[in-house]
Amino acid sequence: MRELPGPAVEDIDLASVMHALADPSRLQTVSALADTSDLCCADLGDLAGSQGLAKSTRSHHLRVLREAGVIRTRYDGQRKLVALRREDLDARFPGLLDAVLVGARSEIAAAATVDE
Amino acid sequence: MRELPGPAVEDIDLASVMHALADPSRLQTVSALADTSDLCCADLGDLAGSQGLAKSTRSHHLRVLREAGVIRTRYDGQRKLVALRREDLDARFPGLLDAVLVGARSEIAAAATVDE
DNA sequence: AAAATAGTTCGACGAACGTAGAACTGTCCA
DNA sequence: TGGACAGTTCTACGTTCGTCGAACTATTTT
Numbered sequence: 001m002r003e004l005p006g007p008a009v010e011d012i013d014l015a016s017v018m019h020a021l022a023d024p025s026r027l028q029t030v031s032a033l034a035d036t037s038d039l040c041c042a043d044l045g046d047l048a049g050s051q052g053l054a055k056s057t058r059s060h061h062l063r064v065l066r067e068a069g070v071i072r073t074r075y076d077g078q079r080k081l082v083a084l085r086r087e088d089l090d091a092r093f094p095g096l097l098d099a100v101l102v103g104a105r106s107e108i109a110a111a112a113t114v115d116e
Numbered sequence: 117m118r119e120l121p122g123p124a125v126e127d128i129d130l131a132s133v134m135h136a137l138a139d140p141s142r143l144q145t146v147s148a149l150a151d152t153s154d155l156c157c158a159d160l161g162d163l164a165g166s167q168g169l170a171k172s173t174r175s176h177h178l179r180v181l182r183e184a185g186v187i188r189t190r191y192d193g194q195r196k197l198v199a200l201r202r203e204d205l206d207a208r209f210p211g212l213l214d215a216v217l218v219g220a221r222s223e224i225a226a227a228a229t230v231d232e
Numbered sequence: 233a234a235a236a237t238a239g240t241t242c243g244a245c246g247a248a249c250g251t252a253g254a255a256c257t258g259t260c261c262a
Numbered sequence: 263t264g265g266a267c268a269g270t271t272c273t274a275c276g277t278t279c280g281t282c283g284a285a286c287t288a289t290t291t292t
Binding site: 013014015018019021022023024027092093094095096098099100102103104106107 | 129130131134135137138139140143208209210211212214215216218219220222223
């Protein structure tokens, strides 16, 4: 098995995607994935939004994102790499991912400003 | 009282908006609101996505949308009119509402095609 | 073969969600 | 004044969600 199962492009459901992106922790994850090419699950544990969450919880969030069609997971030796399904999401819901990413980023920036 | 309370533009939260739009019934409601200027709650009861739902349930959904900052409710005699907060949403999360509306519409169209 | 590493699955728990009916509030009309 | 009408609030219900720890699987390293 090379890649974990996710919905086909045409089966990606809007409500499911919205639900997957309606959680601060997952939003943070997606935002991080947009910056880099690929990340392994361990890296995601260091994210601000995911800090302190148990392995099982992070795994659960990744599953929600994968089953909604937001990310793709593939094997690479003893670790798994996750990546955004950018092209697929853009094809199915043009502009949605970009808008969400811009929004998420502006909120993260605002939160950082308040902190300091 | 002229208008029911909702969050200020700068207090609109992305995760809350995403959550508000992560329900098929509410998605349908928002899609309908994008077409017309204003609608009263009764009209929303005739929507495909809201058909058969109790008054109290519809009222609940409208509250979720309002508290997330997606819609605005104002009094007009014995009925209440709801409207999209288009400008506010566009200011806070540029492109998000449009992308969601386009996506919702394409899904509704696809569903209608299958039905016939 | 054994230990270490990376992640999943399972069972559980409290909180929140979507739904509904009944009772309530406020507005208009006769 | 009394209905009729339009929505809201309250209470309740079953379901789903986010979280966790513990047990499990699979791969790599020693």
